[in-house]
Amino acid sequence: MEKRAEHGDFLRIHDETVKNVMEAVPADQTLYELAELFKVFGDFTRIKIMSLLLEAELCVGDMAQLMGMSQNAVSHQLRVLKNSELVKFRREGKVIFYSLADSHVKRIISQGLEHVNE
Template identity: 65%
Template sequence: MKEKKDRDDEILVCTECHHHQHISREEIPSDEILYQMAELFKTFGDPTRIRILTALSRQEMCVCDIAELLGMSQSAISHQLRVLKQMELVKFRREGKTVFYSLADSHVSTILAQGLDHVCE
């Protein structure tokens, strides 16, 4: 395969088209699944949400404890928790008047850990 490369920041392009039989279009997830994945990764695009998820990866916490830990208002934390809850990244349980938040499942921990590994390489 011939490739063009003029500068380090330039995208390499093929000058000849090769049809690879070892992958088919059916193996690519549907547009709906890809859209959902894009939305999931958008959720991880906010540093405050990453900070909240990182805190919750250590232990479950209530809004006031998260706000104090991160030095933010409870309303700002509540807003971000709503987004995380809608994306099914966090879950909650009530104990009297207090609501405790935690990560929804081990996938969230794995995504956080792998993201950290990736940027620290």
């Protein structure tokens, strides 16, 4: 049960701890952006795409075949991932190949998989 002061404020029993935590917590805007990033990770199809890209650079056609989905559906999800800077692409003639954006994204996916497999 929380203790309250007479005027409704919380009693601060551990002032130093509270001060340290307040200084360490990121700004609200940063936390909002992090929450938005995790929303992108919260979709099964996008996670499946990223797990495929963890293994190899792929074109939309290959991803569609591996996922049993239409190329349009895969392309739509890739747009979301590109807009969130989670995947990158390169063009080779008429074919566009996709890969995970960087080592941070690879680490997030790998560690997430490791966590759920424990």
